[in-house]
Amino acid sequence: MEVACVLRSGGQYDASHVEGLKKQVAHYMPDAHFVCLSDVEVPCERIPLVTDWPGWFAKIELFEAFKGQTLYLDLDTVLVADPSSMMNGYFQMCRNWVHPHLMTSAVMAWNGDYSHITRAFAEVSDRVMRDYVTLEQWGDQAFIAERAGKIFCFAGGDVISYRLQMRDRRGGVRMHRPPVGAKIVAFNASCPPWDGPKWARQWW
Amino acid sequence: MGAAMVVNVCVLRSGGEYGPEHVQWLARQVPGIVCLSDVDVPGIEVVPLEYNWPGWWSKTELFSGSIAGDLMFYDLDTVVLKPLEMPDRTTVLRDFCKPSRMGSGLMYIAEQDKDVVWNAWLEDPTGHMARCGRRGDQMFLDRYIGSAQKWQDIAAVYSYKEHCRTGLPADAVVVCHHGKPRPWQVDKPWIPKLF
Numbered sequence: 451m452e453v454a455c456v457l458r459s460g461g462q463y464d465a466s467h468v469e470g471l472k473k474q475v476a477h478y479m480p481d482a483h484f485v486c487l488s489d490v491e492v493p494c495e496r497i498p499l500v501t502d503w504p505g506w507f508a509k510i511e512l513f514e515a516f517k518g519q520t521l522y523l524d525l526d527t528v529l530v531a532d533p534s535s536m537m538n539g540y541f542q543m544c545r546n547w548v549h550p551h552l553m554t555s556a557v558m559a560w561n562g563d564y565s566h567i568t569r570a571f572a573e574v575s576d577r578v579m580r581d582y583v584t585l586e587q588w589g590d591q592a593f594i595a596e597r598a599g600k601i602f603c604f605a606g607g608d609v610i611s612y613r614l615q616m617r618d619r620r621g622g623v624r625m626h627r628p629p630v631g632a633k634i635v636a637f638n639a640s641c642p643p644w645d646g647p648k649w650a651r652q653w654w
Numbered sequence: 655m656g657a658a659m660v661v662n663v664c665v666l667r668s669g670g671e672y673g674p675e676h677v678q679w680l681a682r683q684v685p686g687i688v689c690l691s692d693v694d695v696p697g698i699e700v701v702p703l704e705y706n707w708p709g710w711w712s713k714t715e716l717f718s719g720s721i722a723g724d725l726m727f728y729d730l731d732t733v734v735l736k737p738l739e740m741p742d743r744t745t746v747l748r749d750f751c752k753p754s755r756m757g758s759g760l761m762y763i764a765e766q767d768k769d770v771v772w773n774a775w776l777e778d779p780t781g782h783m784a785r786c787g788r789r790g791d792q793m794f795l796d797r798y799i800g801s802a803q804k805w806q807d808i809a810a811v812y813s814y815k816e817h818c819r820t821g822l823p824a825d826a827v828v829v830c831h832h833g834k835p836r837p838w839q840v841d842k843p844w845i846p847k848l849f
Contacts, residue, residue, distance in 0.1 A: 538662065538685040539737035551722060553657050561737075595657035600724075600740040602660055605686040606699045631697055 451519045451534065453479060457488040458499065458508040462639060467525040468492045470644065470654040474529040482521075487511055501572070506590045507579060509555060510571045513564040522558040526637040528612075528650045533633040536608040537561075543595060544636065545603040547611045553601060555591035556636040557609050560598075567597045609634045612650075613641050623647075659723035660740060664730055666691040667703065667712040674698075676730045679838065679848050683734040690715055710791045711783055716763055717772040729759035731831040733845055738809055738827055744802040749792070750813035750832060756800040758792045759830045760811060763799075771798045814840070 453475050457468055468486050472494050475484045486492045487508070489499045497515050499508055512522055521533060536542075542559040546552040571578065571593060582592050595601060610616070610632050616625040627649065628635050635650065637643045643650035662684050666677050674695040681687045681698055689695050690712065692703045701721055703712055716727055726740065744764045747757030775782060775794065786793040805811040810825040812818055814837075818829055822844050829845075831837050838848035 535682075536685050540660075540740070542686070551657075551659075553659075598657075600658050600660045602662065602686060605688070607697075608686065 451479070451482050451521065452516055453482045453484045454512055454516055454520055454522045455484075455486050455525055456499075456509050456512065456522075457486055457490065457492060457525065458503075458505055459488070459490045461505055463525050465490065465492045466654065467644070468494060471523060471525055471527070473653050475523075478529045478532045479534065485516075487515055501575075503571075503575060504579075506555070507571075507575070509590050510568055510594065512558075512568075513560075513566075514568040516560075517563045517565065519561040520559065522555075523634070524556040524636065526639070526642045527556060528635045528637065528643045528646075528653065529633065530628045530635055530649070531633040533557075533608070536604055536633055538602060540600065540602045541598045542602045542604055543591070543598075544609050545606070547614045549585070552586070552588075553591055553595040553603070554636075555589075555594055557604065557634055558594070559604075564598060567594055570597050607631045609636060611635075612637045612643070612646065617641075660726055661721050661723050662687040662726045662728070663716065663721060664689050664728050665703075665713050665716065666693065666695065666730065667707075667709055668693045670709055672730050675848060676838075679846060680728060680730055680732065680734075682846060683732075684728060687728070688721060690721070705779075707779060707783070710758075711779075713758060713791045714771070714775045714779075714794070716761075717768040717775065719768055719772065722765070724765050725761075725763040727758075727761040727763060729830065729832070731836045732760060733814075733829040733831070733837050734827075735829070735844065736827045738811075741803060741808060744799055745805055745808065746795070746799055746802050747811070747830065748804040748806050750816050750830070756792060756796045756802075756804075757830070757832065758795055759832050760805055760828060761799075767799060767802075771795065774798060818842075 485495045487497050537559045539561050544554040544557050546554050578593050612635050618624045644654035677689050677695045688699045691700050741762050744767045745762040747760050749755040749757045782794050810827045812829050814829050814831045837845045
């Protein structure tokens with residue numbers, strides 16, 4: 451199995467964040483092949499980004515580069531168990547934790563050739579990058595969800611949100627440890643794992 | 655253009671021969687499957703059944719809309735060997751014993767087909783259960799989705815009793831047990847153990 455991440459330089463992420471994710475994958479998925487799609491050097495095997503799609507839109511290159519059983523992880527996700535058992539062979543995304551009819555691309559899995567998504571985006575990239583700025587149609591994840599075909603969501607307890615499920619509305623702690631059964635905890639830009647609780651920041 | 659979301663789902667009504675262990679057994683073959691149930695199933699996302707219809711009649715709640723999106727439903731005694739290719743429309747079984755009837759052990763339920771079934775069911779659940787008797791939910795569903803596409807026409811879906819007694823067909827994707835013996839009562843290398 452391949453575990454993929456994406457680093458587009460110039461934003462808030464850098465190669466040190468790839469290093470943290472690499473350590474987690476080596477710990478929980480020792481047989482997996484960890485690869486980063488990036489436009490800069492990274493401390494692991496690298497596939498160069500070939501477009502200039504900015505920020506999270508660079509993730510759409512994943513489907514041209516990976517056509518076998520693949521697990522994609524955002525750089526600000528934290529593994530807390532081996533996630534292999536949550537993959538069902540279909541195209542999978544995270545259900546938005548607040549708006550369950552929408553998909554999130556923080557964690558994705560697929561097994562097969564979905565490069566039609568990349569090709570479709572190449573034809574309409576300017577329009578999508580301009581227009582996909584609403585709640586219902588937000589960024590790369592909305593485009594991927596529209597074009598992937600049938601999408602299965604990861605089970606609710608497998609991928610959890612640190613901000614929305616482990617903290618309360620005022621930012622206080624609701625859960626000190628990820629719940630039993632959770633495999634991945636998704637953080638976000640305003641609260642990255644390297645500034646988070648010890649069980650998360652230990653990897654950086 | 656929205657997302658075409660599909661949810662793998664099963665149903666467990668407590669008090670019969672099935673328990674949480676059978677849901678967990680199926681979930682090892684279908685990762686992430688959601689269970690409509692009246693009891694908790696450790697490690698599985700459970701959506702509560704809203705009504706108290708007994709046994710297989712609880713399967714009618716698949717059509718209630720309590721789980722949004724298209725549904726890929728598996729009976730709890732289904733052996734899933736490989737991922738089924740998802741169809742583009744509602745798909746049901748052709749009854750393995752009586753081919754003029756439909757089977758409800760493996761169903762792809764398209765979102766747009768839920769309402770007609772659910773509305774008809776809610777008009778008279780007690781009457782439907784009385785009229786269908788031992789033929790169960792399949793007889794009720796036959797009137798509404800019995801003419802849908804059949805799994806056997808698009809995928810290598812087999813019956814254990816009809817096709818697998820002397821060996822598993824090489825192309826098998828799903829094996830339905832539809833009655834005794836249940837998968838956990840049979841010792842075959844291709845059937846996962848219950849525990």
